Amino acid sequence: MQITDGEKNYKNKVGKKPVFDKVANRLDDLTEYASKQIGNSEIAQLLGISRSSFYKLLSENEDFRDAYKKGLENRKYELERKLFERAEGFTTQEVKVEKDPAGNVIREVVTDKQILPDTTALIFTLKNIYPEKYKDKVEQINTVDINIRKIQELSDEELLKLVKNVDLPIDFEIE
Template sequence: MTKRVTKTMLKAVRIAAENGATDREIAELLDMSERSLYRLKHTNADLVEALKVGKAVADDRVEQSLYRRATGYSFDTVKVFMPAGCLEPVCIEIVEHVPPDTTAAIFWLKNRRKEDWRDKQELEVSDQFTSASILSKARQRAGMKEKPEK
């Protein structure tokens, strides 16, 4: 029996997806198996759209976080100190800086500018490395005489 998809269910699915829930977790939320969720997705365009919209929000959030991590950022915070001789802690508002992260920057560039940043392995194939020439060079290094060709 196919489960009826309600507006409340669609809203719950979208919110769960926005918060990074996996399909398995969403299926559990809907009290169904992951396989049943996949079947339901094939018959209900509204469910597919709710998942797509929710996951896009989560992906955008991660993308923004990765970008900020790659470029560095600052944030306001409060440091609490207990100086010697004081009876109460001292709170000071400061701006803390997180420096750029090289790994995040490389990851970002490899995915956003693949043609410039991907790990390239270009091989140039040449006919100078035939099996006969390789054997000949090996024989020379070993001090062996060349075998005459038949």
């Protein structure tokens, strides 16, 4: 029996089907896993593929790579949201459970707890949103226009006066 070009596809071949076919209908799962704090090895395991297949698909399959990147973007967005929340402060509910000596729940007390703004998160956020305004280093550019001939004509006293007026750490001696 001879196979024609129209019949040449992986379904008619003997052996394993391509790895992407195993995960093609699970791209939404991939996006969800990538958006959580799960390592790539665990994501591969959850998808039912090997770690090497996971990385091969990342490098060779655009749909797989896009689904993964979308998940990473979702994670970045969530981290940014949490950072802003932390920087501004927020209110959360705290649940305290009271139990009797036998371990039975007597009652649950729910209280609102105010979390104050975190100055470290606030500073970090401001430095990243407004880097020009809140950067750590202040760059200072001093331009000195020197005419060598005029300097050579000045006396030592005149040079000393000029140097004293300059606000730069200059080491000098007059001989």
